Amino acid sequence: xxxxxxxxxxxxxxxxxxxxxxxxxxxxxxxxxxxxxxxxxxxxxxxxxxxxxxxxxxxxxxxxxxxxxxxxxxxxxxxxxxxxxxxxxxxxxxxxxxxxxxxxxxxxxxxxxxxxxxxxxxxxxxxxxxxxxxxxxxxxxxxxxxxxxxxxxxxxxxxxxxxxxxxxxxxxxxxxxxxxxxxxxxxxxxxxxxxxxxxxxxxxxxxxxxxxxxxxxxxxxxxxxxxxxxxxxxxxxxxxxxxxxxxxxxxxxxxxxxxxxxxxxxxxx
Amino acid sequence: xxxxxxxxxxxxxxxxxxxxxxxxxxxxxxxxxxxxxxxxxxxxxxxxxxxxxxxxxxxxxxxxxxxxxxxxxxxxxxxxxxxxxxxxxxxxxxxxxxxxxxxxxxxxxxxx
Numbered sequence: 407x408x409x410x411x412x413x414x415x416x417x418x419x420x421x422x423x424x425x426x427x428x429x430x431x432x433x434x435x436x437x438x439x440x441x442x443x444x445x446x447x448x449x450x451x452x453x454x455x456x457x458x459x460x461x462x463x464x465x466x467x468x469x470x471x472x473x474x475x476x477x478x479x480x481x482x483x484x485x486x487x488x489x490x491x492x493x494x495x496x497x498x499x500x501x502x503x504x505x506x507x508x509x510x511x512x513x514x515x516x517x518x519x520x521x522x523x524x525x526x527x528x529x530x531x532x533x534x535x536x537x538x539x540x541x542x543x544x545x546x547x548x549x550x551x552x553x554x555x556x557x558x559x560x561x562x563x564x565x566x567x568x569x570x571x572x573x574x575x576x577x578x579x580x581x582x583x584x585x586x587x588x589x590x591x592x593x594x595x596x597x598x599x600x601x602x603x604x605x606x607x608x609x610x611x612x613x614x615x616x617x618x619x620x621x622x623x624x625x626x627x628x629x630x631x632x633x634x635x636x637x638x639x640x641x642x643x644x645x646x647x648x649x650x651x652x653x654x655x656x657x658x659x660x661x662x663x664x665x666x667x668x669x670x671x672x673x674x675x
Numbered sequence: 676x677x678x679x680x681x682x683x684x685x686x687x688x689x690x691x692x693x694x695x696x697x698x699x700x701x702x703x704x705x706x707x708x709x710x711x712x713x714x715x716x717x718x719x720x721x722x723x724x725x726x727x728x729x730x731x732x733x734x735x736x737x738x739x740x741x742x743x744x745x746x747x748x749x750x751x752x753x754x755x756x757x758x759x760x761x762x763x764x765x766x767x768x769x770x771x772x773x774x775x776x777x778x779x780x781x782x783x784x785x786x787x
Contacts, residue, residue, distance in 0.1 A: 407777050419787055424780050432711070547787070563779050569787035577779030584785025597782065606786040631784055 407562065407577070414438045416445040417547065419569040423554065426563045426577070433561055437554045444550050447473045448542040460532060461539040470532045476553070478532040480545045480638060481525045487639065488646035488658065490516025493617040494541045495525065495534075507612055511626035511668065513651035514616035547571045548603060548641030555637075566637075571603040573637040586629040586666050593664055593672070595633070603640035604631040605648050606666070614648060625651040629666040632659050 410430040412423045414437075421441055423434050447456045456474050470478065484492040491514055525534045534540070551566045551573040558564035563576030572581065574597055581597035584590070586608040595602075606629035607614055612622035625648060632643035640661075647655040647663060655665055656675050665673040683691075 409780055411780075422782075424782075426777070426779070563777060565779060565782050567782050567784075570785050572782045572784045574779065574782055577777040579779040580781040582781055582783040584783055586786060591783075602784045604784045604786055609786040629786060 409563070410434055412438060414441050416441045417449070417550070417569060418451075421550070421554075421569065422565075422567040423558070424563075424565040425558050425561045427561045430561055430564075433558050433564075437557045437566075440554060440557055441550060444473055444546070444553070447471060448477055448546050450542055457540065457542055464536050466536060467531045467533040469530055470527075475527045475530075475532055476549060477542055477546060478525055478534070478540060479527045480549055481522050481540055483638070484545055484642045485520070485522030487642050488649075490520060490522070490617060491646045491649045491658075492544075492642050493517055493522050493615075494543070494545050495521040495538050507622050507624040509624070511624050511651065513625050513654060514614075514623040514649035515618040517617035544603075544605065544641050544645060545638065548601075548636070548638035551601065551637035568637065570605075571601070571637045571641055572597070573601045575599045583631050583664055592666070593674075597633075600633060600635055600661075601637040601640045602631060602633050603637060603644045604629060605641075605644040606630070607648075614645065616649070623649050625649060626668050627652055627655060627665055628668055630655065630659075630663065631665075632663040633661040635661070 407426045409424045409426045412434040414421045414423065423437055425434050427433075446452075449455045450457065452458065453462075456471055457477065460468050460470060460474060481494045484494055493516070521535070521538050524538065525532070525540065527533070532540075547568045548571050551568040551571045554566050554568075555564065555573045555575065558566070559575070561576065563574075565574035565577075565579060566572065574581075577598070579597045581595045581602055582591045583593045583595070583602075583604065585592045586606050605614065607622075607624075608628050612624065614623050615621065616623040627648045630644045630648040632640045632647060634640035634643055643658050643661075644663070646658040647665065650658055652665065652667060652673070655673075659675040663675045665675065667673065
């Protein structure tokens with residue numbers, strides 16, 4: 407079956423949309439509009455964005471749009487799902503480091519303050535302790551892929567590639583997992599209905615944070631790919647697997663995945 | 676030929692107004708239809724015939740989506756608030772994700 411394709415430049419990267427069926431062109435155009443709205447609302451790099459204004463707001467409870475509420479709802483979800491390892495309230499105060507953090511690899515551990523658990527959402531507003539900033543980074547990508555999937559679900563088949571996060575349904579596809587060190591394909595998996603996400607430290611530097619220290623984590627895993635029903639869950643599970651280190655990573659990949667260790671060894675889960 | 680300066684009778688004016696309303700309605704319909712047709716084919720959309728790709732690896736790990744659907748979402752933009760408050764209700768579509776046995780284009784996951 408013919409699939410229509412559309413690419414959208416948002417979130418500092420490129421989102422690829424695929425959809426089959428007569429209504430696909432219009433559906434993809436609607437999906438693009440949604441992505442652009444998400445970008446405008448959730449970017450951390452524009453102080454006028456709604457997310458930045460929320461993070462600067464001194465009130466405990468702040469009225470928010472549905473997009474910002476969705477992101478805020480994802481924060482405690484990610485924290486609970488990962489045992490506190492994926493903490494979107496941790497705001498890195500440094501640029502990613504190009505070289506590996508010193509010392510032996512060790513698993514990251516949760517922040518005992520559990521600030522992510524203090525974020526809550528109701529029908530119109532977001533509540534969090536003033537001063538606690540929400541980070542749209544990885545969660546925003548997974549959320550975007552899932553929300554776009556909601557827009558495309560009437561099509562016979564569709565797929566979304568959102569800068570490493572994938573969501574697809576309706577057709578048998580090949581899921582390619584990119585190498586952490588080159589543009590080569592490391593492995594291929596069949597994917598029909600579901601999602602996948604990959605986190606790693608070899609492309610953008612050591613930017614994944616150990617919540618307990620606020621510093622870059624070096625756990626012995628350089629890339630983790632997770633499969634899951636939704637892109638948001640896959641995103642959280644990939645990060646949690648990487649942060650937990652080789653010994654515990656399997657616990658965070660109940661739907662399967664692939665790990666790349668420091669020494670290049672591949673571990674299929 | 677002398678031209679009459681008298682206004683047309685009421686019946687004739689009513690017919691004229693009716694004709695104009697009909698023409699305007701038709702024109703609006705045609706314009707809307709053309710706009711939808713143009714939007715559907717516009718932008719950077721392209722089509723591609725996807726072909727089967729070889730697969731090499733392990734088992735499929737799909738479970739068909741586990742989150743709540745959004746079709747009942749009352750909000751105008753269709754996203755709505757998180758229904759469970761746990762962030763997991765984001766766009767899953769278990770109701771429409773039946774596999775058709777068709778081959779779709781490959782997708783890639785990797786570090787962004």
